[in-house]
Amino acid sequence: xxxxxxxxxxxxxxxxxxxxxxxxxxxxxxxxxxxxxxxxxxxxxxxxxxxxxxxxxxxxxxxxxxxxxxxxxxxxxxxxxxxxxxxxxxxxxxxxxxxxxxxxxxxxxxxxxxxxxxxxxxxxxxxxxxxxxxxxxxxxxxxxxxxxxxxxx
Amino acid sequence: xxxxxxxxxxxxxxxxxxxxxxxxxxxxxxxxxxxxxxxxxxxxxxxxxxxxxxxxxxxxxxxxxxxxxxxxxxxxxxxxxxxxxxxxxxxxxxxxxxxxxxxxxxxxxxxxxxxxxxxxxxxxxxxxxxxxxxxxxxxxxxxxxxxxxxxxx
Numbered sequence: 001x002x003x004x005x006x007x008x009x010x011x012x013x014x015x016x017x018x019x020x021x022x023x024x025x026x027x028x029x030x031x032x033x034x035x036x037x038x039x040x041x042x043x044x045x046x047x048x049x050x051x052x053x054x055x056x057x058x059x060x061x062x063x064x065x066x067x068x069x070x071x072x073x074x075x076x077x078x079x080x081x082x083x084x085x086x087x088x089x090x091x092x093x094x095x096x097x098x099x100x101x102x103x104x105x106x107x108x109x110x111x112x113x114x115x116x117x118x119x120x121x122x123x124x125x126x127x128x129x130x131x132x133x134x135x136x137x138x139x140x141x142x143x144x145x146x147x148x149x150x151x152x153x
Numbered sequence: 154x155x156x157x158x159x160x161x162x163x164x165x166x167x168x169x170x171x172x173x174x175x176x177x178x179x180x181x182x183x184x185x186x187x188x189x190x191x192x193x194x195x196x197x198x199x200x201x202x203x204x205x206x207x208x209x210x211x212x213x214x215x216x217x218x219x220x221x222x223x224x225x226x227x228x229x230x231x232x233x234x235x236x237x238x239x240x241x242x243x244x245x246x247x248x249x250x251x252x253x254x255x256x257x258x259x260x261x262x263x264x265x266x267x268x269x270x271x272x273x274x275x276x277x278x279x280x281x282x283x284x285x286x287x288x289x290x291x292x293x294x295x296x297x298x299x300x301x302x303x304x305x306x
Contacts, residue, residue, distance in 0.1 A: 009177070016173040063219075
């Protein structure tokens with residue numbers, strides 16, 4: 001995969017760097033917030049590592065799962081909302097303002113594997129992971145999320 | 154452990170960051186040099202991760218060993234020279250010019266565990282790891298290393 005500098009980064013290094021980042025985020029932000037009884041909303045968590053590093057980059061599932069257990073310290077979200085859109089649409093939306101990052105520059109087959117992995121996690125963990133089809137208008141998506149959260153609270 | 158900023162870094166994050174650094178160094182420096190039939194001399198390698206992260210930081214040996222296999226891509230040195238000095242003397246030498254880094258600031262018991270782990274690796278891998286007692290004058294140490302290398306070449 002390409003860094004912004006144009007140099008290749010090994011997919012294993014990428015996994016290790018995400019793991020260190022997540023663990024430090026856990027220790028310094030999430031755990032202190034949970035201890036203070038706050039509600040924590042996180043943009044991505046271990047499912048993304050499974051989807052991108054195992055699904056997308058084809059790293060061994062046993063390795064990704066072990067690294068995820070370490071970096072999350074075994075703490076999992078009460079609810080995970082999976083916003084599902086076809087990859088091409090998602091990338092068009094995601095890059096409109098910011099340009100492509102190193103994942104968004106990957107081939108469509110990469111994004112198909114990422115999506116399949118996310119959907120497979122949602123299939124296995126129905127209680128935690130709520131699938132929200134998100135190809136439609138933003139107001140519909142927002143309403144669905146609101147409903148899921150209200151039920152939980 | 155303390156970062157220069159004074160903030161704590163998890164020992165697992167430290168392991169992941171060293172692993173990413175080593176793997177990138179492998180890919181971009183060591184493997185191209187070996188391919189060009191150069192002789193590579195490296196200051197530290199996977200044994201240091203075993204000694205510091207498993208011995209010193211007490212991380213599980215199976216995890217450290219797995220991470221080492223990934224980051225070295227299974228490539229091991231022909232010779233490893235272990236310069237052995239009592240920790241207090243080694244730290245006095247190492248910090249004379251540069252001040253203490255985050256390992257050198259650790260307690261003596263930490264350094265004793267690191268040393269024991271290095272010596273245990275040397276005991277298990279006698280062909281690869283050559284122990285050079287290094288408490289004496291620099292000229293003696295240099296002569297011993299010279300002899301080991303000359304025999305190999």
